[in-house]
Amino acid sequence: MKVCVIGAGAAGLCAIKNCLQQNLDVIGFEQSNDIGGTWVYTDKIDKDERGLDIHSSMYKGLHTNLPKELMCFPDFPFPSQEKSFLPASDVLDYLNLYVDTFNVRSRIKFLHIVVRVRPLLDNSWEVIVKNLITNMNETFIFDAILVCNGHFSVPHIPKFEGQKTFRGRQIHSHKYRVSKTFQNERVLVIGGSSSGTDLAREVSNDANLVIWSHHLKEHVDLKAENGNVIQKPDISSLTEDGVFFNDGSFERINTVLYCTGYEFTFPFLSIDCNLSCYENYVQPLYKHCININRPTMAIIGIIFNNCPFQTFDLQIRFHLKFLTGEKAFPSHEHMLADTEKDMNERWKQRGLSRRKAHSFGDGYQNEYYRDLAVTADIQPIKQYVTKMYSENRRNRQKDIATFRNYIFTIINDETFTTRLLFE
Template sequence: MMSIAKKRCCVIGAGAAGLCALKYALEYGMEAVAYDKCNEIGGTWVYTEQAVDGCDAAEEVHSSMYDGLRTNLPKEVMDFPDFKFPANMRESYILASDVLKYFQAYAKHFNLMPYIQLQREVMRVRPINDKWEVLTLDLKSNNYITESFDYIFICNGRYTTPSYPKTEGIELYKGHKMHSHVFRKAEAFKDATVLMVGAGRSGMDITHHIYPYAKRVYLSHHLQQKPPVTDFMPNVVQKPLVERYTEDGAIFKDGTQACCTHIIFCTGYNLTIPFLSADCNLQVHDNFVYPLYKHCINIYHPTMCFIGLPIYAYPIQLFDMQMRFIMQYYSGKLQLPSTEDMLADTVCDLAERRERGLPRRKSHVVGERQFDYYDELVALTGIDNIRPVIKKLAPKCSGKFLYDLQNYRKTAFKVIDDENFVQFKLGEV
């Protein structure tokens, strides 16, 4: 393996992406440090207690984890290729706390902790004389510190700034309203009438958590052709999108209306990277960072890269693939295309997305095409592709939260080798 002797590297974030970036930077011989504003590693997998009321102040909370959360992907597609989950874990859909323990074990196994500085918030990143000036705030001492680096790995995640629909009348509503980002405990909704806005992963899972406590749950969504299965939750009523809000509830697109004591917005997040200076020559708007080569390398300043921007992918596989791809260039093994060629490639990718009807906001969506994206990275650099068994598991994982919410976590998988897996029901011998 080639080394990058004495090159200084700053990793922003110590969640899963940051740990992966740090691990590879160290393996390639970089002098690396990772900064995270929290007091422990793990990023979005860190559970922090948070009251459900007073949501405006509560949105400062770092993590979206809630009590009792289990993964909606099996652990068999959530591990790094060089570090597995414990072999004695039979369940595939595991508790968030077990995922956090896995990342803690990963950091220990690869001796990453000495290179991580917690409670250090990155305030500004800007290019100066072919280097990167990084200004951080030490949250313990309240001191500002300026340092210089050769490379920047941005791994700060994309699930910290809640997004709300711009729907008429929300300012009129007098009940409790909150974003799923600050949802913590289902029992807080005992005897409540709840309007759940959105039927994505969080919307469906939180509905599943609170229906035993709530008096009634209205599940508002746009899935008309194939609505989610909620029959097993007798007090859940599906509704179309909200037309407008009233003082005590909402009027829906079909003209029906409902009163509710609580509204929970499960409406996603806005991508924010507040520490980037204008000199970085990047546009960050509407969940899109432009221009990036292959969704990760800053075309105008290619010593800056982003890990984990593509969404609806298997995150751990994505982080690992992107880092191995990037390090082929940063190590000097391969040379990046010219600025013009990288821009042309990015423009071509955007044009193809527009032809498929994807708006700007979905410019980093990969979804079912994540495997095509991995194939691209492999073809360009010759790195190993993800294990074929991961792709074979994909049809067993997708959409289960919508159509088999009651039962899908009772299924477990066991990977036999890089090509094969077996599937079984928990409780079977």
């Protein structure tokens, strides 16, 4: 069986490794000249030396917001070190070690960008790839496709009244690199997710004032060193030099920094792939990964609020169990019914919007992991994973300034201990 993996970030590397362990003939395509995807830092923010859009959203000084005990693949722990929260460079070193340990690099065609993927009449796949060295297109035929192109490169910027009249700077966190570019400014940071929380603190190191707009239900104490962060509700409108909020208050600002997430994009998939993506809801996907209309294709890693590396590995093993014929794919009707039941619960019981269609988080990711393992009869994710995820989330809510000072130690498959680095 010939398998195509699109992308050589963490998900793509995991896909190639698992395919190799199943003795599959796998090729990965990566548009850059190295592995790592979003974990590769660059000072560039627009185009690379070949005129391609910069893929990585990594900023200087980023540290993981999950402990390394959750950032690893289940069968390949991080090298031993005391701290649990690591700089991005350590994650990239880990991925390189993973690649070299499992001989993954030899299966990757670097500087090859996937132009089009389309199904053929015999249920195989035609993949057209542009070789960026020769500038020529090449055509490959595969039996299966694992789409691992990453989802942190195309910014989502919400629309606000007055957005076009604002005379200051407007940028997305995708293009954020260092806080000194906001020196002496009044900066509006929009968004309450990980990037919004982290960058509100980061920018406060150089800005005169940070106005952080979010709709988090719980209060977050940023404890900015300069005491120059104020929190505001959602935005009502922008003016030429400021912003009105839903509570009627107004602040003058120089810059808007959007920490508002990313768009799922699959520009290389032909319409014949029978997948749609509207407001980040990708459908129809069985268990949030297998293309129901063409099940030899899987989209890996679009779920969020979870443990990503653990999820990549589980989803890939889940798909390969069916691809290799160890288990028969469920019927088209069964996959549709299962997905409809899942999504109805998300819409009605959890009240999720389309943009949250693939959101998990506390409790729900544990159910999802268990469901995949039971359905495909594969090794489940260890119990400590979701427990540790929940404790880390509580620590982060309690004190965003110090939650990375915790050290996690795994005791066994179910339990772990926690202590502060500076006790």
